[in-house]
Amino acid sequence: MMKNDLFLRALKGESVDRPPVWMMRQAGRYLPDFMKLKAKYDFFTRCRTPELATEITVMPIHQIGTDAAILFSDILVVPQAMDLPFEMKADIGPWLQKPISSAADVNKIRVPNVEEKLDYVMEAIKMTKSELDNEVPLIGFAGSPWTIMCYSVEGHGSKTFNKAKGFCFSQPEAAHQLLQKITDTTIMYLKAKVRSGVDAVQIFDSWGGVLSPADYQVFSWPYIQQIIDALKEEAPVIVFGKGCWFALEEMATSGASALGVDWTITPENARAFSNRNITLQGNFDPSRLLSPIPEIERGVKDMIDRFGKDKYIANLGHGILPNIPVENAQAFVNAVKNYKS
Amino acid sequence: MMKNDLFLRALKGESVDRPPVWMMRQAGRYLPDFMKLKAKYDFFTRCRTPELATEITVMPIHQIGTDAAILFSDILVVPQAMDLPFEMKADIGPWLQKPISSAADVNKIRVPNVEEKLDYVMEAIKMTKSELDNEVPLIGFAGSPWTIMCYSVEGHGSKTFNKAKGFCFSQPEAAHQLLQKITDTTIMYLKAKVRSGVDAVQIFDSWGGVLSPADYQVFSWPYIQQIIDALKEEAPVIVFGKGCWFALEEMATSGASALGVDWTITPENARAFSNRNITLQGNFDPSRLLSPIPEIERGVKDMIDRFGKDKYIANLGHGILPNIPVENAQAFVNAVKNYKS
Numbered sequence: 305m306m307k308n309d310l311f312l313r314a315l316k317g318e319s320v321d322r323p324p325v326w327m328m329r330q331a332g333r334y335l336p337d338f339m340k341l342k343a344k345y346d347f348f349t350r351c352r353t354p355e356l357a358t359e360i361t362v363m364p365i366h367q368i369g370t371d372a373a374i375l376f377s378d379i380l381v382v383p384q385a386m387d388l389p390f391e392m393k394a395d396i397g398p399w400l401q402k403p404i405s406s407a408a409d410v411n412k413i414r415v416p417n418v419e420e421k422l423d424y425v426m427e428a429i430k431m432t433k434s435e436l437d438n439e440v441p442l443i444g445f446a447g448s449p450w451t452i453m454c455y456s457v458e459g460h461g462s463k464t465f466n467k468a469k470g471f472c473f474s475q476p477e478a479a480h481q482l483l484q485k486i487t488d489t490t491i492m493y494l495k496a497k498v499r500s501g502v503d504a505v506q507i508f509d510s511w512g513g514v515l516s517p518a519d520y521q522v523f524s525w526p527y528i529q530q531i532i533d534a535l536k537e538e539a540p541v542i543v544f545g546k547g548c549w550f551a552l553e554e555m556a557t558s559g560a561s562a563l564g565v566d567w568t569i570t571p572e573n574a575r576a577f578s579n580r581n582i583t584l585q586g587n588f589d590p591s592r593l594l595s596p597i598p599e600i601e602r603g604v605k606d607m608i609d610r611f612g613k614d615k616y617i618a619n620l621g622h623g624i625l626p627n628i629p630v631e632n633a634q635a636f637v638n639a640v641k642n643y644k645s
Numbered sequence: 646m647m648k649n650d651l652f653l654r655a656l657k658g659e660s661v662d663r664p665p666v667w668m669m670r671q672a673g674r675y676l677p678d679f680m681k682l683k684a685k686y687d688f689f690t691r692c693r694t695p696e697l698a699t700e701i702t703v704m705p706i707h708q709i710g711t712d713a714a715i716l717f718s719d720i721l722v723v724p725q726a727m728d729l730p731f732e733m734k735a736d737i738g739p740w741l742q743k744p745i746s747s748a749a750d751v752n753k754i755r756v757p758n759v760e761e762k763l764d765y766v767m768e769a770i771k772m773t774k775s776e777l778d779n780e781v782p783l784i785g786f787a788g789s790p791w792t793i794m795c796y797s798v799e800g801h802g803s804k805t806f807n808k809a810k811g812f813c814f815s816q817p818e819a820a821h822q823l824l825q826k827i828t829d830t831t832i833m834y835l836k837a838k839v840r841s842g843v844d845a846v847q848i849f850d851s852w853g854g855v856l857s858p859a860d861y862q863v864f865s866w867p868y869i870q871q872i873i874d875a876l877k878e879e880a881p882v883i884v885f886g887k888g889c890w891f892a893l894e895e896m897a898t899s900g901a902s903a904l905g906v907d908w909t910i911t912p913e914n915a916r917a918f919s920n921r922n923i924t925l926q927g928n929f930d931p932s933r934l935l936s937p938i939p940e941i942e943r944g945v946k947d948m949i950d951r952f953g954k955d956k957y958i959a960n961l962g963h964g965i966l967p968n969i970p971v972e973n974a975q976a977f978v979n980a981v982k983n984y985k986s
Contacts, residue, residue, distance in 0.1 A: 463804050466966055469932035473940075516908040516930050516962075547888075550909060567857040568891060589857050591810035599814075621857075625807055 306503070308440045311372040314583055314617050315504060315540040315561040323608060323616045324371035325640035326443075327633065328544075328564075329623030330364040331376040334633055337363055347392040348384075351377050357428035361442075362435050367630075368637050372441050372504075375432060375497075377425060379447030379508055382489055383456050385421035386413055396460060403459030405471070407478035413485050418493045425493075429500040444502030446494055446531075448509035448545075449486040450524035453479070456486075465514050472523050479523065487527045491534045498539045506542040506564070507531060513547015520551055532559045542585060546622060552577035567592075567621030571610035584611060587621040588636065593628045597635045604639035613645055647844070649781045652713040655924055655958050656845060656881040656902040664949060664957045665712035666981035667784075668974065669885075669905075670964030671705040672717045675974055678704055688733040689725075692718050698769035702783075703776050708971075709978050713782050713845075716773060716838075718766060720788030720849055723830055724797050726762035727754055737801060744800030746812070748819035754826050759834045766834075770841040785843030787835055787872075789850035789886075790827040791865035794820070797827075806855050813864050820864065828868045832875045839880045847883040847905070848872060854888015861892055873900045883926060887963060893918035908933075908962035912951035925952060928962035929977065934969045938976045945980035954986055 306312060310324035332338055338360060341350060350356045360376040380390040380398055393399040404410060419426060432442055455461070457468040472479040494505050512524045524545075532541050536559045543555055544564025555563050556578040563582055565574045567589035574584055592603060608618060618640040624633060647653060651665035673679055679701060682691060691697045701717040721731040721739055734740040745751060760767060773783055796802070798809040813820040835846050853865045865886075873882050877900045884896055885905025896904050897919040904923055906915045908930035915925055933944055949959060959981040965974060 461804075463802075464932075466932050466968075469930075470935040470968070473933060473936045513909060516933075517911050519930070519933075547909065549890075550911065550914070568854060568888065570858050570891065573891070589810075589860070591805075591807050592814060592857075592860075594811040595814045627807075627811070 306438050306441055308371055311441050311617065312503060312540070314615065315542070317583055317615050319614050321613075322643045323611075323613050323618045323640060325618040325637050326370040326372040326374065327364070327620050327624050327636070328374075330368065330370055331360045331374060332624065333626035334624055334628045334630060335363055335367060336630070337367070347378070351381060352424045354424060354428040354431045358431040358435050361428070361432045365436065365440055368634055369641070370440070370637055372443055373432065373436060374443040374445065374506070375425070375429060375502065377428070377445070379445070379452060379510075380455065381422060381425060382446060382486065382493055383452055385416045385418055385493075386485070386489055387416070388413075388456055390455070398455055398460055400456065400459040403467075404456050404482065407475060407481075410478045410482045410485075413482065415485050415488045415492075418489060419496050422493060422496070426496055426500040429497060429502055433501040441503035442501065443504050443506055443542075444494065444497035445506040445508060446490045448507050448512065448524060449483045449490060449527035449531075450515070451509055451511045452486045452490075453482055454511045454514075456482070465511055469514065469519075472519070483523065483527050487530050491531055494531065494535055495538060498535070502539065504540045504542060504561070505535060506544060509543065509545040509548060512545040512551070517550040520548065521554070525551060525554060529558055536560070544585070549573070549577060553579065556582045562617060564619065565621065571607065575611070583615040583617060585617040585619050588619070590620045590622050590625050590628070593620075593624065593632045593636060597632060600632060600635045601639045604636060605643065608640065608643050609645070613643065647779050647782055649712055652782050652958065653844060653881070655956065656883070658924055658956050660955050662954075663984045664952075664954050664959045664981060666959040666978050667711040667713040667715065668705070668961050668965050668977070669715075671709065671711055671974075672701045672715060673965065674967035675965055675969045675971060676704055676708060677971070678708070688719070692722060693765045695765060695769040695772045699772040699776050702769070702773045706777065706781055709975055710982070711781070711978055713784055714773065714777060715784040715786065715847070716766070716770060716843065718769070718786070720786070720793060720851075721796065722763060722766060723787060723827065723834055724793055726757045726759055726834075727826070727830055728757070729754075729797055731796070739796055739801055741797065741800040744808075745797050745823065748816060748822075751819045751823045751826070754823065756826050756829045756833075759830060760837050763834060763837070767837055767841040770838060770843055774842040782844035783842065784845050784847055784883075785835065785838035786847040786849060787831045789848050789853065789865060790824045790831060790868035791856070792850050792852045793827045793831075794823055795852045795855075797823070806852055810855065813860070824864065824868050828871050832872055835872065835876055836879060839876070843880065845881040845883060845902070846876060847885060850884065850886040850889060853886040853892070858891040861889065862895070866892060866895060870899055877901070885926070890914070890918060894920065897923045903958060905960065906962065912948065916952070924956040924958060926958040926960050928960070931961045931963050931966050931969070934961075934965065934973045934977060938973060941973060941976050942980045945977060946984065949981065949984050950986070954984065
């Protein structure tokens, strides 16, 4: 039995005394103890070493007291398993030497045996679950097929992912083949994660917001829907589409248990666009954690008042920034825990 | 008298046979003749030499046949005039060696005599107006104060402008002082542009979309409203807020003559959010110009059908990309010109 099951209850839409709280990227860069590990081990070593991934994952549970843990990992482990050898370059970020640029490149991609290729993730889940000892639930995650494709075609981060979009618009057949291969891999990956012990999964569509609403329904949403269909009986699914406010209505009837929203939409609009019938998660502006603590506290209270305490998971609208003082992150979490309507 | 006054009539909301069309960044990188000049002269030399700015500005009028010209220039000439010496670095883009980081830095900033400091812009306007010979109207532009501040505090481009946001949230007084100084400069700059001959002005809030709706009303919108109030009697004002769909309602009652929208909002939502009472401009996804030409033609027809031919200016949802084939840009413009409802 889960000792703190607030997060799982919010995903079911049950009434709660106060909303659960966690922070995207909570296992990371703002924590001094994380920085010590970062100085010793490179990024993918941290992902690939179950002991390290476990230590990093449980860090914010013990140090900040969030109501859910999220496995320390990266969305790019999926394309890595598909033989796209992404590296993490200092000052650049994700880097793929030979990005996908043709139908022939897509043809070469194989859907891998994920339990074999990504056994280190499954190992980390089992170790983390044991370490957490049912204190709080554990979230597993994956990038959306569109977002993974963005990196695989662009080869690195981008403001606009115009190269990836150009690939879709000029070679739509190859693009859909690639998206389907990523989808098939992701479904197997997330199912393996659930079997290994995660209590919920979150799909990050970090770059869905660079598409028009019409193109989103062609190149991103149908693949996310496939993942939801395949997973929803096995674990609650959260979909976070950054900048995807325009798709909330469709998302709300997808079978997902919750939708993440970023800070560019008001709570009122987020509720209205999703027809008020689904748990929402978000949406504190990560930069707003640089405000003085009393302002953070007022902002959190205002946010919960406006979303409502039920069918709601307090979170940031995107990942926590590296330069946030720990006491400000702590103030954010405490403000949710102290919420009185 | 303007020979082709479609653009000005659309700004007044008059009924037209077909919408006018122009493209953000139309005077630029996709045109082979522009690339020849680019190989010979660096970016700010092109901005600062009236003969070059004129030649580049009229290029798309003669070669592509758009219904309005927009002066070749850059939003960063305004902070340059405020003694923030922005350079344009290859592969990096805008670059400011010593970004603003403190109240003391803000204190040092003076509102300049823009007609003196930016006389080369006024010279280019007069030369361009003479060259255009009233064929089509000429648009002048400026960045929004928020967007200029983003670059001035960050020192370069960014996906998120978290440093600029952090400055606002941790030192709001200094931030507002800086925003006001940029606003005062921008008002004088745009008034001088109108006196020099531009027929309309556009304010680019390229980074308004990184703010929450509440923070937008604190750090961006009030300063744009000041500019509209100061300019609207002298020339039609277009406001383009990238990612600012959440502010369309407020923008629609601001006194602006038109609002630009990007491709992440449907025409139906853009009309609904702006209460159907203002001219809208946009919003073809620039990457969609990489589609085969018949698809571009279908997309343009669909876009105009959905916005409606009146109170509408056909445009892209952001600047044209450097890798667009000229014939695809031409197909976009032709499709608007051939529009039949």
